Amino acid sequence: MAPSNLQSRSTSLLPSVWGWLRRNLFSTWYNSLLTLISVWVVYQGGRGLWVWMFTQAQWTVLQVNLRLFLIGRFPIEQIWRVWLVAVIVAAVASFTAGIIQLNRRAVIGVGVITVAGLGIVPLVGGQVPEILWVLAMGGIVIMNLLLGPRYATYLPKRLLSQGLPLLWLLTLFVVLWLLSGGWGLSSIETNVWQGLLLTLLTAVISIGLSFPLGVLLALGRRSSLPVVRALSILYIEVVRGLPLIGILFIAGVMLPLILPSQIRMDDVLRAICGLTLFSAAYLAENVRGGLQSIPSGQIEAAQALGLSPVLVLGLIVLPQALRSVIPAIVGQFIGLFKDTSLLSLIGLVELTGISRSILSQPRFIGRHGEVYLFIGLLYWLFCYLMSQASRRLERQLGVKGH
Amino acid sequence: MSATNPIIVATDVQKWYEAFHVLQGVNLTVERQEVVVLMGPSGSGKSTFIRTLNALEDYQQGQIIIDGMELFPDLGNIEAIRREVGMVFQQFNLFPHLTVLQNITLAPIWVRRWPRPRAQEMAMQLLERVDILEQAHKYPGQLSGGQQQRVAIARALAMQPKIMLFDEPTSALDPEMVKEVLEVMRSLAESGMTMVVVTHEVGFAREVAHRILLMDQGKVVETAPPEQFFQNPQETRTKLFLSQIL
Numbered sequence: 326m327a328p329s330n331l332q333s334r335s336t337s338l339l340p341s342v343w344g345w346l347r348r349n350l351f352s353t354w355y356n357s358l359l360t361l362i363s364v365w366v367v368y369q370g371g372r373g374l375w376v377w378m379f380t381q382a383q384w385t386v387l388q389v390n391l392r393l394f395l396i397g398r399f400p401i402e403q404i405w406r407v408w409l410v411a412v413i414v415a416a417v418a419s420f421t422a423g424i425i426q427l428n429r430r431a432v433i434g435v436g437v438i439t440v441a442g443l444g445i446v447p448l449v450g451g452q453v454p455e456i457l458w459v460l461a462m463g464g465i466v467i468m469n470l471l472l473g474p475r476y477a478t479y480l481p482k483r484l485l486s487q488g489l490p491l492l493w494l495l496t497l498f499v500v501l502w503l504l505s506g507g508w509g510l511s512s513i514e515t516n517v518w519q520g521l522l523l524t525l526l527t528a529v530i531s532i533g534l535s536f537p538l539g540v541l542l543a544l545g546r547r548s549s550l551p552v553v554r555a556l557s558i559l560y561i562e563v564v565r566g567l568p569l570i571g572i573l574f575i576a577g578v579m580l581p582l583i584l585p586s587q588i589r590m591d592d593v594l595r596a597i598c599g600l601t602l603f604s605a606a607y608l609a610e611n612v613r614g615g616l617q618s619i620p621s622g623q624i625e626a627a628q629a630l631g632l633s634p635v636l637v638l639g640l641i642v643l644p645q646a647l648r649s650v651i652p653a654i655v656g657q658f659i660g661l662f663k664d665t666s667l668l669s670l671i672g673l674v675e676l677t678g679i680s681r682s683i684l685s686q687p688r689f690i691g692r693h694g695e696v697y698l699f700i701g702l703l704y705w706l707f708c709y710l711m712s713q714a715s716r717r718l719e720r721q722l723g724v725k726g727h
Numbered sequence: 728m729s730a731t732n733p734i735i736v737a738t739d740v741q742k743w744y745e746a747f748h749v750l751q752g753v754n755l756t757v758e759r760q761e762v763v764v765l766m767g768p769s770g771s772g773k774s775t776f777i778r779t780l781n782a783l784e785d786y787q788q789g790q791i792i793i794d795g796m797e798l799f800p801d802l803g804n805i806e807a808i809r810r811e812v813g814m815v816f817q818q819f820n821l822f823p824h825l826t827v828l829q830n831i832t833l834a835p836i837w838v839r840r841w842p843r844p845r846a847q848e849m850a851m852q853l854l855e856r857v858d859i860l861e862q863a864h865k866y867p868g869q870l871s872g873g874q875q876q877r878v879a880i881a882r883a884l885a886m887q888p889k890i891m892l893f894d895e896p897t898s899a900l901d902p903e904m905v906k907e908v909l910e911v912m913r914s915l916a917e918s919g920m921t922m923v924v925v926t927h928e929v930g931f932a933r934e935v936a937h938r939i940l941l942m943d944q945g946k947v948v949e950t951a952p953p954e955q956f957f958q959n960p961q962e963t964r965t966k967l968f969l970s971q972i973l
Contacts, residue, residue, distance in 0.1 A: 626820035
């Protein structure tokens with residue numbers, strides 16, 4: 326290895342580039358042909374996009390409506406609450422990342438992207454308070470990431486492992502309180518929760534709720550009690566046989582008709598119910614796959630030690646089963662995140678909904694390309710973050726030596 | 728050895744898998760500190776029988792009394808009995824997502840409710856006893872088969888059981904690792920542990936067992952001390968079996 330390495334380094338750069346091309350793109354005549362065709366296709370497509378982006382597209386639609394995209398018609402005088410939410414979430418997220426020592430580079434990358442993304446706010450006409458919010462957020466994130474390893478050494482490990490989920494739960498409640506008001510804050514109707522804010526809220530809550538429900542359904546499907554098993558199978562098979570949009574219509578339109586009139590469920594809550602119930606059925610099947618992969622010897626060994634059925638499940642079966650299906654579960658969550666776009670069809674103004682309403686303003690008619698490219702990027706960004714987090718989680722939890 | 732206070736009394740244990748009559752009335756009485764070896768051809772029911780002793784298998788007829796507690800097929804005393812009966816499996820069955828130390832401390836912490844430091848201290852003593860102290864923080868997948876089986880023995884001992892069951896503990900091991908596991912079992916027997924062992928290891932049976940049982944077709948065919956079992960078997964079935972394995 327070493328001599329040839331030296332040799333290639335001693336020759337000029339050009340031949341090695343040419344060699345790489347030869348090896349990877351032009352190794353045979355049909356590979357050469359495929360390469361040429363691919364280059365032509367990419368060139369044609371890329372040129373069209375390039376020309377459109379820099380000559381025809383009018384990006385002012387994004388600049389003017391940036392606040393609408395992000396938070397919709399949230400009352401402007403209460404906007405500090407959204408900023409506070411952003412700062413809290415960024416602080417807790419970076420604290421978590423610092424402690425469990427996620428890939429530092431990835432975290433810093435995400436931090437930079439987020440802060441830079443929010444940095445647009447001042448650029449597109451933000452005022453002094455907004456710039457201060459962004460600075461505060463950036464400061465806290467950077468501090469947490471730098472000090473994370475130190476938190477991990479000074480705070481007891483058990484406190485952290487049990488405290489972090491609680492911290493996140495607390496964060497969720499604080500966020501919901503800040504956004505909806507009550508207890509000293511003026512209350513805000515959920516119908517002004519819009520844009521990316523609503524997308525993130527519905528997705529995060531639905532993901533958080535559908536996970537335990539999915540696990541319960543999977544366990545129910547494998548239960549030895551015939552009634553529990555039959556009900557679980559019935560639920561899973563019925564829900565998996567229905568389109569999500571149908572379930573959302575039932576939740577959004579039919580439920581008010583079915584329920585007695587004094588019970589009035591909030592629109593957002595109904596949407597979250599629909600998403601959760603839908604996603605849980607798919608999750609249950611993923612988790613079931615994991616449960617089936619646990620050899621019976623594992624359960625016997627745990628039983629032989631005198632562990633009760635609950636402990637066998639919680640300490641031996643579920644940790645191994647869930648670990649083995651992390652990719653499938655995260656895939657399901659990514660799907661759920663994108664499925665929130667269907668909420669625009671039942672009257673919720675989340676990211677896709679607000680885009681539709683922006684596009685119907687007379688000033689911006691026909692600016693579909695710009696708007697959908699932009700929100701597409703936003704969806705992609707969050708999905709990509711989830712898939713990165715999943716890969717990290719897999720590596721960190723990976724059963725070693727297997 | 729006085730025969731006054733047996734720790735295992737199994738009387739006429741019968742079990743069917745559907746129409747297949749696996750256990751056809753097995754009787755076994757084990758005294759405290761006794762080492763009993765079960766031998767027999769595959770399919771004779773010896774593994775099934777040893778697994779009824781800690782209720783991993785149920786049985787349809789007969790009676791099993793462990794340390795004075797009757798083992799009812801579906802009553803709540805199963806976990807109480809399992810706490811007193813340790814088991815070592817052919818395939819080790821260590822928990823792959825936990826370290827060696829966590830494998831051993833799991834049951835003491837969650838079942839016996841011991842504080843973690845105490846459980847860990849005892850685990851380290853056990854690891855020293857089975858001679859793999861230095862592997863405490865590795866995962867099972869990083870150990871050899873012999874090491875894994877020794878961890879499995881330590882894990883069962885961590886519950887401080889009164890009885891240890893071994894279900895072909897060396898059958899899945901490479902030949903060069905059999906000895907290290909048998910050594911651990913031998914020293915365990917010398918420490919006075921009550922043991923019921925299903926094995927094909929003739930040397931171990933000859934030197935360590937107090938009694939050897941031959942099972943065939945769901946029945947105990949012959950029971951004898953090792954010397955008589957190997958030198959002067961009474962039953963023709965035993966003679967046939969010995970001629971096949973010796």
